[in-house]
Amino acid sequence: MLSENIRTVGADRPIAGRVSLAQGVYGTRGNLELVACDATDGLWVFWFNADAPDVPLETPEVPPGQWSGGLAFASGARYRDAQIVQSTLGPDHLEVLALTDVGVLESWYWSPGPGFQCRAVHAAASVRRFRLVHRDGILTADIERVDGTTAILTSGGERYPDRIWEAVDGTPDVDDPSADEMLRAHGIRDVVEGTARAARSTRDGGTTELTWRDRDGGIRHLGIPD
Numbered sequence: 001m002l003s004e005n006i007r008t009v010g011a012d013r014p015i016a017g018r019v020s021l022a023q024g025v026y027g028t029r030g031n032l033e034l035v036a037c038d039a040t041d042g043l044w045v046f047w048f049n050a051d052a053p054d055v056p057l058e059t060p061e062v063p064p065g066q067w068s069g070g071l072a073f074a075s076g077a078r079y080r081d082a083q084i085v086q087s088t089l090g091p092d093h094l095e096v097l098a099l100t101d102v103g104v105l106e107s108w109y110w111s112p113g114p115g116f117q118c119r120a121v122h123a124a125a126s127v128r129r130f131r132l133v134h135r136d137g138i139l140t141a142d143i144e145r146v147d148g149t150t151a152i153l154t155s156g157g158e159r160y161p162d163r164i165w166e167a168v169d170g171t172p173d174v175d176d177p178s179a180d181e182m183l184r185a186h187g188i189r190d191v192v193e194g195t196a197r198a199a200r201s202t203r204d205g206g207t208t209e210l211t212w213r214d215r216d217g218g219i220r221h222l223g224i225p226d
Contacts, residue, residue: 006188009046009211009219010070014039018194019219020083020132021211023201025092027051030202032209034067035084035096036219042075043082043098045116048221050203067221073116074098074108085134089157095139097123097132103146105130107155107163123153123165131174139163142172150174179210182224190214 009019017037024033024047032048046069049062062068082098087109094110105123110116123141124130130143137157144150150172155163179196183189196212203209206226214220 005222007048007067007221009034009067009221010036010044011218013044013070015044015213015217015219017080017082018197019211019213020197021199021209021221022085022094023050023199023203023209024086024094028055032201032221033084033086033094034211034219034221035082035098037079037082037098038072041078043073043079043096044070045073045084045110046070050201074106074118077101077106081130083130083132085132085139087134087137089137089160093161095132095134097130097139097141099127099130103127105141105143107165109161111161117161119161119163121163121165123155123163124151129174131172131176141165142174144172144174179212182208182210183212186222186224188222192217 015036016039019036021034023030029050031050034046036044048067049064051064053064078101079098084096087093087095096108098106103126105127107119107123126146128144128146133140139155141153152168152170152172153165154168155165179198192213199209201207201209204225207223210222
């Protein structure tokens, strides 16, 4: 049964808001990276060891098929949403957009050594919701502002690691109902409304990685192979 494969992430962490998952390039098969908002201060990042059981462990505390215990960052602000993607720039840096309680959409990136760093220039202000997409080093953020207006913002890699955000024409798409639909289709009902997200990975020949929060506040993860 699929329910037997549901994993708990950060069981002892006080989490709020939505979580976001992306497949990274680290490990032999591309580990999963997950970012979540702390209930009172800052953000958490967790990673899933996607390596095969017979691969020598680089970090013995996280065996294959398990999630890490979590690393806190971005202290000093309270967040209500954050999204993570694997970048092709850096090389292989991670990109995070994080929405503070006061509507500031901050731009963060992770690199080996310094870890997560917040850029001096934010992506946007007065934001209610957003959706982040990455393609070939270009980030696109569909945003809905507090006043109900929407916009599409993009940022290329010309000044990387700095990022300049510019508005472009198009129809923003902040919502993605696919995760909720898949959870319902597989009989999973213990889901806090608005917290489900879906991401693709290459695990097991292609997997849809579903994340959500249950009604007890915990983070749940389920991979559904193609």
